[in-house]
Amino acid sequence: VTFFPAVLTLPAGGSATFFCNISIENNSGSEYSLNWYKEINNSQSQKIAGISRNNLQTRTEKYLLTNHTPAFKIEILNLHQxxxxxxxxxxxxxxxxxxVMESNRSHLVVTAAPEKTNATDEPEMEEGNHPDYIKAVLLGILLLGGVIVLLIFGYLTITYRRGGYLWMMKCPDRISLQEEEKPPIASMSTVDYGVLEFQADQHTQMPPGTWPVDQTEYATIIFPEEKPVTPERGKKHQD
Structure with missing residues (x-):
């Protein structure tokens, strides 16, 4: 009968597993049982669990025994120091x-449970990161909103331009009429101002006493607007 592993060192709260191998064959027909013991004060032994050949598994609050003939497993649950x-x-x-055929001794060492420092520190770190996380989320929302506004503005601009172009394509006559219906330009008559000088006839002899004083008179002549000469009118003029 052998018992292993020889030494186990585990923290409190876990479980320890030992195996016991026996040399009896399954087809021998012999009836047997297997017990586990714990030494107290290096002088006395105390039975803690047992299993028979025909039982595949036995469980108590503290121990779990499993039959894997010729190997038997014992698990010590919820370890304490x-x-x-x-x-x-x-x-x-x-x-x-x-x-009673006894096996060799194996030693179990149960250490104190590890302090849960990491579990308490991580929430503090997470709480410290909350403002940065909120800032990042808000920044992402603002950027997304800006992109959406730009897309809407671009869509409206393109739609407006397409609508104006389509209206011009559908109504070219209206545009040409608007261009043709410009206010008429009033024709202005050409006015030429000239100076007419009326002088006395040099060949007419006037008595010295009745010689008229030189006079200069001004007149305004308005020429009517010239009409275009048509072939018929030109022919009449020649006749």
């Missing part, structure tokens, strides 16, 4: 009632 000590298994055969 007082579970530290030496353990071994003992094979009891019914054809030799008074004989």
């Amino acid at each position: 007082h579970d530290s000590g030496s353990y071994y298994c003992g094979l009891i055969t019914f054809f030799e009632p008074d004989k």
